[in-house]
Amino acid sequence: MQIDGATKLYGIIGKPISHSLSPAMHNAAFQTHDLNKVYVAFEVTDVARALDGFRALGVGGVSVTIPHKQAVIPHLDAIDPVAQKIGAVNTLLIEDTHISGFNTDWIGANQALEMIVDLPQSTVLVLGAGGSARAIGFGLQEKGATVILANRTLSRGQALARDLNCEFYPLEDIKAIEIDALVNTTSVGMTPDVDATLAPESVLKNVPAVMDIVYSPLETRLLREAKKVGCKTVNGTYMLLFQGVAQYELWTGRKAPVDVMREKLFSQLDSQ
Helix, strand or coil: CCCCCCCEEEEEEECCCCCCCHHHHHHHHHHHCCCCEEEEEEECCCHHHHHHHHHHHCCCEEEECCCCCCCCHHHCCEECHHHHHHCCCCEEEEECCEEEEECCHHHHHHHHHCCCCCCCCCEEEEECCCHHHHHHHHHHHHCCCEEEEEECCHHHHHHHHHHHCCEEEEHHHHHHCCCCEEEECCCCCCCCCCCCCCCCHHHHCCCCEEEECCCCCCCCHHHHHHHHCCCEEECHHHHHHHHHHHHHHHHHCCCCCHHHHHHHHHHHHHHC
């Protein structure tokens, strides 16, 4: 990578941010297309001042992660209709000083899930009621899927179900639901709590496909038990990959080098 006076700057904001795999993935893609662009991580506390800085510095685009996906919205010049509906932004496109907000999390989740299930007319059970559940739920509906929601905290789950205009079930009742796929959008099963799961093996026996957005470990207990009973599975790395692919294509107008980005992402995970 050669950095000079014409290098265009891109990045990711969050707090904390040092763990992010996005710089390695996006820089590998920029290098593949021989683009004079560089992507770095910014640990940001003050979102408003950060966006003013990006405008002033001529930054080209920014990824947004926890805890800023909602906080950036009041400071945007425009927002994509789907991101507006979701109520969260994970991607900024900066043209001159004009900042537009988008959400590619739902695109990434849909593309990952489509590896194992045909989404239109399918019924998908979403576990969780946080920001990821919201983005994935709205995204599935955009694709023509029927969403059913289940969550540990009834009040949060019921509130999101109202926003999605979908059915809600307490976790203890999910065994009786007929579905085409199940998606865990919570952090349950993430390192170090690797023995935890919201859907034990007995729930998974009649579920054709299972996705877990967790990618540390790559194979959670949920995915391990899903494989054991014959489900098709996909891990959270693919959602991370495909949301990054959508960002790259939005920023550059080029078709992303998906294989390069996937290889870099998995090599980074393997080295951790």
